[in-house]
Amino acid sequence: MALAAVFAVVAITACDQQNIVELEEGVSTEADVRERFGAPEAVWDGADGDQIYEYNRQPEGYQNYQITIGADGKMSALRQVLNPDNFARVEVGMPMETVRKMLGKPMKITTYELKGETHYDWRYHDGPNTSDSKIFTVVFDRDYHAVSTGSVPDPALLRGQ
Known part of the structure; x- marks a missing residue:
């Protein structure tokens, strides 16, 4: 099971890298982005009529991509x-x-x-190796305002999964 999860992450990462290489800021269109990445997880309003597309690779992956589509319909930014x-x-x-x-x-x-807290966790790489995998946590209070943040080594790596 753990081996299948590793293969799935590698396949997603390889596909993402190929899709990223095929897109060019200022040239690629919204249709090009959707053709390569599919429907976004969420769409946020940006500045000056921009739309920000979210492509989430959690919980198995270590990336979340945001692709900005300008008011002209062209991709203006792609960020992990x-x-x-x-x-x-x-x-x-x-x-x-x-x-x-x-x-x-x-x-x-x-x-x-009981603590009146909600923790949001993101898995990420803090370096070029899978051994650099970590979890970033933001702790929110009952009103959903951040009270603290922190990073720890990814427990899945400590268990050998």
Whole structure:
């Protein structure tokens, strides 16, 4: 079972890389993006009439892509958003919706009723090797405002899965 999951992640990653290579900022259209990546997980309104398409690879993968389609219908940006630079932008007091738009759909959401907390977890690579896999967590209070963040090694790697 674990081996099948590894093959699925490798296949998704390889397909994503091929699709990314085939797209060009300022040239590729919304139709080109949808042809290669399919329907987005979510669509966010951006600045100046832009739309931001979310392509989530959680929980099995380690990426969340955001592709910006300009008002002219052309792709203006393609970013993998699960990285330490974006994590550093998460601030105490930030609303959950803002974090969600910044990082994409988390791999797991856990609510701790007695503590009045909800944890959003994202799996990511913090380096070129699979041994650099980590979990980034944002802790939200009852009103869904960020109270803390942190990263730990991916427990799946510690269990050898």
